[in-house]
Amino acid sequence: xxxxxxxxxxxxxxxxxxxxxxxxxxxxxxxxxxxxxxxxxxxxxxxxxxxxxxxxxxxxxxxxxxxxxxxxxxxxxxxxxxxxxxxxxxxxxxxxxxxxxxxxxxxxxxxxxxxxxxxxxxxxxxxxxxxxxxxxxxxxxxxxxxxxxxxxxxxxxxxxxxxxxxxxxxxxxxxxxxxxx
Amino acid sequence: xxxxxxxxxxxxxxxxxxxxxxxxxxxxxxxxxxxxxxxxxxxxxxxxxxxxxxxxxxxxxxxxxxxxxxxxxxxxxxxxxxxxxxxxxxxxxxxxxxxxxxxxxxxxxxxxxxxxxxxxxxxxxxxxxxxxxxxxxxxxxxxxxxxxxxxxxxxxxxxxxxxxxxxxxxxxxxxxxxxxxxxxxxxxxxxxxxxxxxxxxxxxxxxxxxxxxxxxxxxxxxxxxxxxxxxxxxxxxxxxxxxxxxxxxxxxxxxxxxxxxxxxxxxxxxxxxxxxxxxxxxxxxxxxxxxxxxxxxxxxxxxxxxxxxxxxxxxxxxxxxxxxxxxxxxxxxxxxxxxxxxxxxxxxxxxxxxxxx
Numbered sequence: 056x057x058x059x060x061x062x063x064x065x066x067x068x069x070x071x072x073x074x075x076x077x078x079x080x081x082x083x084x085x086x087x088x089x090x091x092x093x094x095x096x097x098x099x100x101x102x103x104x105x106x107x108x109x110x111x112x113x114x115x116x117x118x119x120x121x122x123x124x125x126x127x128x129x130x131x132x133x134x135x136x137x138x139x140x141x142x143x144x145x146x147x148x149x150x151x152x153x154x155x156x157x158x159x160x161x162x163x164x165x166x167x168x169x170x171x172x173x174x175x176x177x178x179x180x181x182x183x184x185x186x187x188x189x190x191x192x193x194x195x196x197x198x199x200x201x202x203x204x205x206x207x208x209x210x211x212x213x214x215x216x217x218x219x220x221x222x223x224x225x226x227x228x229x230x231x232x233x234x235x236x
Numbered sequence: 237x238x239x240x241x242x243x244x245x246x247x248x249x250x251x252x253x254x255x256x257x258x259x260x261x262x263x264x265x266x267x268x269x270x271x272x273x274x275x276x277x278x279x280x281x282x283x284x285x286x287x288x289x290x291x292x293x294x295x296x297x298x299x300x301x302x303x304x305x306x307x308x309x310x311x312x313x314x315x316x317x318x319x320x321x322x323x324x325x326x327x328x329x330x331x332x333x334x335x336x337x338x339x340x341x342x343x344x345x346x347x348x349x350x351x352x353x354x355x356x357x358x359x360x361x362x363x364x365x366x367x368x369x370x371x372x373x374x375x376x377x378x379x380x381x382x383x384x385x386x387x388x389x390x391x392x393x394x395x396x397x398x399x400x401x402x403x404x405x406x407x408x409x410x411x412x413x414x415x416x417x418x419x420x421x422x423x424x425x426x427x428x429x430x431x432x433x434x435x436x437x438x439x440x441x442x443x444x445x446x447x448x449x450x451x452x453x454x455x456x457x458x459x460x461x462x463x464x465x466x467x468x469x470x471x472x473x474x475x476x477x478x479x480x481x482x483x484x485x486x487x488x489x490x491x492x493x494x495x496x497x498x499x500x501x502x503x504x505x506x507x508x509x510x511x512x513x514x515x516x517x518x519x520x521x522x523x524x525x526x527x528x529x530x531x532x533x534x535x536x537x538x539x540x541x542x543x544x545x546x547x548x549x550x551x552x553x554x555x556x557x558x559x560x561x562x563x564x565x566x567x568x569x570x571x572x573x574x575x576x577x578x579x580x581x582x583x584x585x586x587x588x589x590x591x592x593x
Contacts, residue, residue, distance in 0.1 A: 079414065079433055082350035082374055082390045083308055083332045086540075086559055086582065147497075147517070157517075176517060195540060195559060203373045203391040 080173050080197035085211055087218045090191045091226040095233040097188045100181045101154040104190070104229065107146045108132055115228045116221065126156070140169045147176075155180035170221075171199035172214045190229060192222045301548055301591040302360065304345045305556055305563060306333035309581030313347055313356075315363055316563065318547055318554075318590065321575050325363045329356035334584045336543070337380040342591040344400065346385050348375040355387065357403075360591055369403050371396060378587055379418040379427075386427065386442075388415035395429065397442070409445020412438055417460030417501070419469060421484070428469055428484070430457040437471055437482060449487035453480035459501025459544075459586070463508045463526075470511050472499040479513055479524060491529045495522040501586065503544040505553050505568040512553050512566065514541035521555055521564075523571055533571050537564040543585030548592050556585035 093100055104113055107130055111120040117134045124130025130146040143164040149156040160175040167173065175196040182189050196218065200209035207213060300319025306329075307314060313333060315325040330349025333356070337346045344366070345358040353372030356365050374390035384406075385398040393415060396408045412431025419428040426448065427440045437457055438450040454476025461470040468490070469482040477497055481490045496515025499522065503512050511524040515534070521541060523533040538557025541564070546553050552574075555564040561583055565575040 082376055083334060084558070086309075088559075193539075193559065 079201040081201050081205070081211070083211065084174070084195055084197050085215050085218075086193070086195045087215060087222060088191065088193045089219065089222040089226055090189055091230050092184055092187060092189050093230050093233050094187045095236075096186070097154055097181045097183050100188045100190060100229075100233060101151070103233065104179065104181070105151065105154060105156070107149060107156055107158065110134055113229050113232060114225045116224065136169070140166075142169055153180070154182070167199035167209060171209050171217050172196035173199060173201065175218075190226055192226060194218045194222070301342070303545070303547075303554055303563070303585075303590045304336055304338065304347075304358070305543075305579045305583045305585040305589060306336050306347055307561075307580030307583050308332045308334055308558070309561075311349075311351075312580050313345070313358065314579040314583065316577055316579075318552070321565070321577050323577065323579065326580060327358055327363055327365065329358075329365065330354040330368065334586050335376050335378040336585055336587040336589045337378040337385070338588055338591045339380040339382055339400070340592060341382045343382075344380065345589075345591070346378050346380050348378050348387065350374050350376050350390060355385070355398075367403060369398070371398075371405070376586075377416055377418045379420055381420070381424060386418055386420070388418055388429065390414060390416075395427065395440070395445070407445065409440065411440065411447075412436055412450075416458045417471070419460040419462040421462070422464075422466045426484075428460055428462065428482075430460050430471060432456050432458055432474070437469065437480070439484070439487060451482055451487045451489055453482070453489060454478040454492055458499075459514075461502040461504050461511065463504060465508075468526075470502040470504065472502050472513055474498055474500060474516075479511065479522075481529065493524055493529055493531060495524070495531055496520055496534060500542050501544050503546045503553050505546045505550055507550065510568055512544060512555075512568070514544045514555060516540050516542065516558075519557075521553075521566065535566060535571055535573065537566070537573060538562045538576070543583075543587065543589060545585070545588050545590050547590055554585070554590060556583040556589075558582055558584055 107126050108122045111117045116137050119135040120132050122132030126149045132144050134142045145159045145161055147157045157178040162173055177194040179192050198211045198214040303316040303318055305314040313327045314323050317324050329347050331351025333347045333349050335348035347356040355369040355371050357367045359366045375387045376390040377388040379386040385400050387396045393413055394408050394410050397406045399406050411429045413433035415429045416432045417430035427442050430437050436450050437453050439448045453471050454473030456475035457471045458474045459472040469484050471480040479493045479495050483490050495513050497517035500514045500516050511526050513522040515522055519539050521535045521537050522531050525532045537555050538560035540559035541555045542558045543556040551568055553566040553568050561579050561581055563577040564573050567574050
C-alpha cells in the first residue's frame, strides 16, 4: 500500500504547489442528471426554486446567498456553504415560461477544494408530471485535476460523486419542503 | 477531417450516384428485417446485420455508409446505418472512448480511449475489434490515412505516427499544449494541429515533425476542418465563442466569426459552401456562409453537441449530442433536423466518424 499512498500524496503536493493553468482540463467531461417527482404543481415548485438569488431557500448546504443582477443573464450569486466556504456562480439563461435556468461556475473564482470540478455548467428545470411536478438538475463538468494521474479526491469519480451528492440532497430536501406543507 | 481523399470521394459519390439522396427518403422507415432484429440480443444483432450487409454487397446493392459514434459513458461505439438511421451494432472498446477516425479506404475505424490510454482498431466489414494498441497516457484526437494513424496526446503534447499495418509507432514529434484538432493537407505532407492551451494552430511537416508555421486564433481552439482545396482551415474556439478562418498558405487568420457558446467542432458541407459548428452550451449548431463569412443560422439540436461530421453525400451532417445520448441528422440544404438517432451513453464522435463510400 505504501507506494500508492505516496503517489497520492505526491499528487496532492503537486496540485497544491503548482496550480494548473486555469483553463486546462481533463480529457473527458463528466455528466450528472438527477430528478425527483414532487406532489406539488409546477408553478409552486418554480416559485420556490426559480429565483437564482434565493438558493438558500431550498438548498440545505447553502446557509446564505448574496448576488447581483437578479435573474438576468450575467447575474452572479455567491453561495455561502455550511462551514463558511463560498461558491460563486454565474447565470447564463433564465426562462420563467420554460421554468428553467442555466448557470456556470467560473473557473477563475473557483476553488476545487470546495467542489472538485472545473468548467462546471448546470441546468435546473421543472416540468409537469400528472398533477405534480418533476424537477431535473443536470450538470456537466471536468474533474478537479486537469492533468494525468489525478489524486483520488480530484479524479472523475470524485467529481461525479460530489455533484451527485449535492443534487440528491438538494432535490430530496426540496421534495420534503414542498410535500410537508 | 481528412482533406483530399475523403472529400474527393464524397464529391465523386454524389456525381456518380444520382439516387444518392434517396437514402434520406428511406431514413424514417428502415426495413422490416432490421426492425425485427432490434428485439434480439446485441451480439446477435451484430452478427445478423453483418450477414445482411454482406448479402447486400453481394447482390450489387449500394450499401449506405456506416457512422461510428464513440460513447464515452458506455465504453462502446454505436454503429449506425446511415441509410436506415438504425443502430446496427454496439462495439465494445476501451475506457471512455472519444476520438474517432475512419480510414479513407473505409476498411478501418480507429477509436481513442483516453480513459485507459489505448486505441481500438475496428474492422468495418466485421465490426470486430481487430487489435488494441497501448498508447499512453492521453490519446485523444485521431486522423487516419490508409497507411498511417496520427494520434495527438492530450497530456504530453505530442503527435505519434503509427504504421497502420504493423501497429508500430514510427515517429513522434512535439507539438503545442493540449493538442486537440488535427487536419491533414491534401498531399499528406502538412499536419495542422489545434493547440488548445496555446490559443494557436500550427502546421507541421508530417515527415520530421518540424513546425513550419503557427497562427494565433481565438481562445482555446479545438476542432478543425480543412476545405477540400486545402486553402482555408476552420477552427472552433471553445472559450472564444468564435470560429477562426485560417489561410493555410500564409498561416494568417482571415477572420474570426462569433458563434454560439462553447463551440467544439466544425464540419463543411455542400461543396464547402457552409460550415456547421457545434455550440455545446447552446444545444445548437451554428451555420456559417463560407463565402460571406457570416453566421446565417442556428439550428437546435440535442444537449451538448460535440462531434460533427458530414455524410459522403455532402448534404447530411451528423451531430453527436453528448448529454442527450443521440445523433441529430441535419439536412444542410434546408438547415433542418430530419432525424434523431439514439446512441450509447455520452456520445462524442470527435473526428471523421462516417465511413466514405
